[in-house]
Amino acid sequence: MPTYVYDFDEPTDGGRELLGGKGIGLAEMTQLGVPVPAGFTITTDACRAYMASGGELPEGLEEEIDQHLARLEEKAGKRFGEPTNPLLVSVRSGAAVSMPGMMDTILNVGLNDQAVVSEEHFLLDSYRRLIQMYGEIVEGIDAHRFEEALDDDDLPKTIERFKEIYREGTGREFPQDAKEQLGRAVTAVFDSWNTPRAQAYRRHNKIPHDLGTAVNVVQMVFGNKGERSGTGVAFTRDPSTGEGGLYGEFLADAQGEDVVAGTHTPDPVAALRERIPEAFDELVATMRRLEDHYKDMQDIEFTVEDGKLYLLQTRSAKRTAAAALKAAVDMVDEGLITREEAVARIDPGQLDQLLHPRIDPEAAYEVVATGLNASPGAASGGIVFDADTAEDKGKNGTAVILVRWETTPDDIHGMIAARGILTAHGGMTSHAAVVARGMGKPCVAGCEALSLDAKAKTASLNGHKLAEGDVITIDGGTGEVIIGEVRLIEPDINEDFETVLGWADDLRRLKVRANADTPEDAAKAREFGAEGIGLCRTEHMFMAEDRLPVVREMIMASDEDERRAALGRLLPHQQADFEGIFEAMAGLPVTIRLLDPPLHEFLPPLDQASDDRMRSRIRALQEANPMLGTRGCRLGLQFPEIYEMQVRAVIRAAAAVQERTGDAPLVEIMHPLVAFQEELRRLRELTVEVASEEAETDYLVGTMIELPRACVRADEIAEEADFFSFGTNDLTQTALGFSRDDAEGKFLTHYLQDGVLERNPFETLDQGGVGDLMAIAVERGRTTRPELKMGICGEHGGEPASVAFCHTLGLDYVSCSPYRVPLARLAAAQAALAEAGVEAVSVGG
Numbered sequence: 001m002p003t004y005v006y007d008f009d010e011p012t013d014g015g016r017e018l019l020g021g022k023g024i025g026l027a028e029m030t031q032l033g034v035p036v037p038a039g040f041t042i043t044t045d046a047c048r049a050y051m052a053s054g055g056e057l058p059e060g061l062e063e064e065i066d067q068h069l070a071r072l073e074e075k076a077g078k079r080f081g082e083p084t085n086p087l088l089v090s091v092r093s094g095a096a097v098s099m100p101g102m103m104d105t106i107l108n109v110g111l112n113d114q115a116v117v118s119e120e121h122f123l124l125d126s127y128r129r130l131i132q133m134y135g136e137i138v139e140g141i142d143a144h145r146f147e148e149a150l151d152d153d154d155l156p157k158t159i160e161r162f163k164e165i166y167r168e169g170t171g172r173e174f175p176q177d178a179k180e181q182l183g184r185a186v187t188a189v190f191d192s193w194n195t196p197r198a199q200a201y202r203r204h205n206k207i208p209h210d211l212g213t214a215v216n217v218v219q220m221v222f223g224n225k226g227e228r229s230g231t232g233v234a235f236t237r238d239p240s241t242g243e244g245g246l247y248g249e250f251l252a253d254a255q256g257e258d259v260v261a262g263t264h265t266p267d268p269v270a271a272l273r274e275r276i277p278e279a280f281d282e283l284v285a286t287m288r289r290l291e292d293h294y295k296d297m298q299d300i301e302f303t304v305e306d307g308k309l310y311l312l313q314t315r316s317a318k319r320t321a322a323a324a325l326k327a328a329v330d331m332v333d334e335g336l337i338t339r340e341e342a343v344a345r346i347d348p349g350q351l352d353q354l355l356h357p358r359i360d361p362e363a364a365y366e367v368v369a370t371g372l373n374a375s376p377g378a379a380s381g382g383i384v385f386d387a388d389t390a391e392d393k394g395k396n397g398t399a400v401i402l403v404r405w406e407t408t409p410d411d412i413h414g415m416i417a418a419r420g421i422l423t424a425h426g427g428m429t430s431h432a433a434v435v436a437r438g439m440g441k442p443c444v445a446g447c448e449a450l451s452l453d454a455k456a457k458t459a460s461l462n463g464h465k466l467a468e469g470d471v472i473t474i475d476g477g478t479g480e481v482i483i484g485e486v487r488l489i490e491p492d493i494n495e496d497f498e499t500v501l502g503w504a505d506d507l508r509r510l511k512v513r514a515n516a517d518t519p520e521d522a523a524k525a526r527e528f529g530a531e532g533i534g535l536c537r538t539e540h541m542f543m544a545e546d547r548l549p550v551v552r553e554m555i556m557a558s559d560e561d562e563r564r565a566a567l568g569r570l571l572p573h574q575q576a577d578f579e580g581i582f583e584a585m586a587g588l589p590v591t592i593r594l595l596d597p598p599l600h601e602f603l604p605p606l607d608q609a610s611d612d613r614m615r616s617r618i619r620a621l622q623e624a625n626p627m628l629g630t631r632g633c634r635l636g637l638q639f640p641e642i643y644e645m646q647v648r649a650v651i652r653a654a655a656a657v658q659e660r661t662g663d664a665p666l667v668e669i670m671h672p673l674v675a676f677q678e679e680l681r682r683l684r685e686l687t688v689e690v691a692s693e694e695a696e697t698d699y700l701v702g703t704m705i706e707l708p709r710a711c712v713r714a715d716e717i718a719e720e721a722d723f724f725s726f727g728t729n730d731l732t733q734t735a736l737g738f739s740r741d742d743a744e745g746k747f748l749t750h751y752l753q754d755g756v757l758e759r760n761p762f763e764t765l766d767q768g769g770v771g772d773l774m775a776i777a778v779e780r781g782r783t784t785r786p787e788l789k790m791g792i793c794g795e796h797g798g799e800p801a802s803v804a805f806c807h808t809l810g811l812d813y814v815s816c817s818p819y820r821v822p823l824a825r826l827a828a829a830q831a832a833l834a835e836a837g838v839e840a841v842s843v844g845g
């Protein structure tokens with residue numbers, strides 16, 4: 001028969017999974033010699049057996065509890081259920097994964113009418129708490145009923161009232177038998193694993209439902225015994241800034257739950273120094289020991305009974321990103337942890353907090369509508385309904401939010417001028433979303449509660465009428481929309497951040513590049529530590545306001561000559577764009593992707609066509625499924641003069657920058673959407689031919705790998721390629737047969753809610769499917785060309801788990817949006833550390 005119960009001082013090798021976070025903390029503290037009340041832990045195994053049997057305690061558990069209770073009585077020198085001076089215990093939930101406030105704990109179990117006849121104040125106070133907690137948790141009586149009846153000045157009367165409430169709620173008397181109380185408290189704590197709120201919390205936080213909770217039975221110590229007693233919580237460092245020194249709260253003459261409940265206002269923990277100096281000194285010393293032991297910032301619960309300190313809980317402290325960085329740097333300075341450990345323990349996802357403006361967590365505000373969290377960051381500004389107004393006002397320094405049904409290439413100048421973008425329509429790959437992400441600008445897309453009358457320049461947001469100039473705030477990280485201005489916090493790569501990233505750079509093998517289409521983005525990326533550009537999309541240059549008419553002329557051209565004439569006029573623009581980017585990335589590799597989207601994206605909607613000729617051209621270019629249509633290299637092979645112009649512009653720009661600065665970039669010309677070797681063979685030929693007509697410049701020719709066929713035929717394709725860049729956005733779409741715009745917000749959302757899929761494959765790389773295709777491509781590609789350069793430029797290149805996967809695959813670099821470069825640097829270092837056996841520590845247990 002398995003062992004289901006362990007004393008705190010009994011060794012096990014089950015660890016956190018078996019004992020839960022609270023249980024393992026109590027056991028470790030006991031073994032360290034930190035003052036902890038005695039007790040035992042009923043394992044998560046017992047809870048799982050209980051749940052599996054549909055609510056039967058597993059065989060032998062009751063006997064084991066009795067044995068451990070007997071041992072506890074011996075240690076305490078008190079008996080459980082005795083009429084005078086009985087042993088009292090708390091019955092505490094504690095799962096392996098922290099679920100703060102989700103599950104239950106009952107204090108003062110073992111008290112009854114007889115035990116309180118002495119009318120000692122703390123006993124009466126403890127008894128009324130027991131009836132209340134037991135009534136709420138075991139019997140499900142509404143908490144308000146007790147709260148309303150509470151009278152701190154007349155405890156005997158309160159107890160009578162509470163017992164009446166109990167009787168009214170259950171039809172029974174409050175149980176006087178201590179063992180009965182204990183047994184039902186244990187099963188109630190098991191049951192609290194499956195309350196709707198706990199289930200919802202687990203769903204939201206992706207915690208498996210079958211872990212179960214452990215139950216800790218702990219001898220009570222009393223903080224409610226008068227002035228030399230009390231209870232508190234404390235952190236070894238400030239959890240919001242990381243500043244060293246004790247930080248926390250203390251409440252005299254109270255029991256634990258009063259501090260969290262907010263019913264009483266606690267003092268800063270420093271108050272303990274004056275009140276009970278010896279307990280304060282011991283607290284300081286103990287917390288130092290705990291940090292030394294765990295080598296991490298701790299969050300503890302403590303109680304002082306008659307001047308004597310007890311610890312009731314310790315765990316790694318949840319902290320803000322800024323605090324995590326400061327504490328890590330300080331702990332390295334203090335010699336507590338190594339640089340490797342410091343790097344391993346920062347959550348890269350959390351750093352996102354510091355890289356965009358965000359809503360001050362202290363600010364109070366009301367969310368009136370929610371849309372898709374299309375591009376992170378928060379912004380406040382007066383609303384405008386068209387791009388021209390956005391540009392006019394933006395130029396004058398006015399903060400504006402561009403509010404549109406959806407955006408088109410015609411809106412780019414307004415998007416550049418706006419602080420943020422809000423659309424009523426469109427998904428995560430809508431024009432607004434993609435462009436905003438590229439610009440690092442906040443965007444909430446597809447906000448269904450928004451309706452617009454662009455002519456009248458009014459909007460309605462969940463029924464609230466808005467006019468031009470009315471101020472709103474959007475949070476593109478959460479999708480929230482707020483009426484009025486909310487206080488924002490500016491992004492900031494401070495010294496601690498730089499320090500940790502510097503350490504990460506020393507540890508990682510993967511290079512980190514950025515996806516950037518403009519000199520500004522390139523400069524920003526470099527500031528954030530990018531080591532080149534992994535994806536420069538040229539279509540954004542075609543969409544700029546002064547180019548679009550020429551691009552349209554090119555598309556409307558009736559023959560090649562006309563087309564070449566239009567392209568000739570585009571060339572200097574394109575060359576100038578490249579020169580700006582090359583200068584910003586002097587000396588570093590820059591991958592230029594030739595034109596990718598289907599041509600109809602550059603034409604207006606059919607009903608806005610200027611004449612019949614345009615209308616018929618739009619119809620001719622229309623596609624049922626543009627994602628799989630005439631785009632990428634298919635376009636380049638059909639209209640070679642487009643790619644010729646682009647190659648010429650690239651080579652001329654590189655030569656010009658070389659001449660001007662002596663520091664040209666390493667140019668990589670990339671052909672998109674290749675499936676067949678023959679496609680790339682022809683395009684390579686074209687590239688080499690055009691380049692040879694131009695200056696002497698070194699360059700590489702490669703391809704994006706974004707079709708399953710390209711992965712499995714990578715050996716053939718590699719014959720024509722100097723490099724591969726995995727375009728995992730399209731590779732995910734084509735491998736899964738998911739059109740992103742028809743998936744997110746639709747069946748994919750249903751899949752995620754229903755658990756068919758655990759993660760959104762557009763956010764976290766589908767390692768099993770897409771990842772396997774990548775592995776095949778890496779292996780086959782390197783068979784042909786061992787030195788083949790390989791990287792990833794899909795959005796996954798900035799997602800920590802996907803970065804780790806790319807490290808394992810042996811790619812040379814990851815490339816992501818400029819704002820994610822710091823995260824990727826850290827994630828790449830963590831991947832290297834994990835390979836060497838230094839695992840990331842999860843914080844918050």
Ligand code: ADP
Pocket residue numbers: 037089090091092093101103104105107218219220221222223255256257301302303312313
């Ligand atoms: P939670 O996980 O909600 O914090 P806990 O099990 O930690 O629940 O307990 C709730 C409160 O009761 C805490 O403040 C804790 O310190 C206090 N507490 C728990 N057990 C005891 C005990 N044996 N003696 C004194 N206080 C206790």
Ligand code: MG
Pocket residue numbers: 301313
């Ligand atoms: Mg607790």
Ligand code: MG
Pocket residue numbers: 596672706727729730
């Ligand atoms: Mg693509």
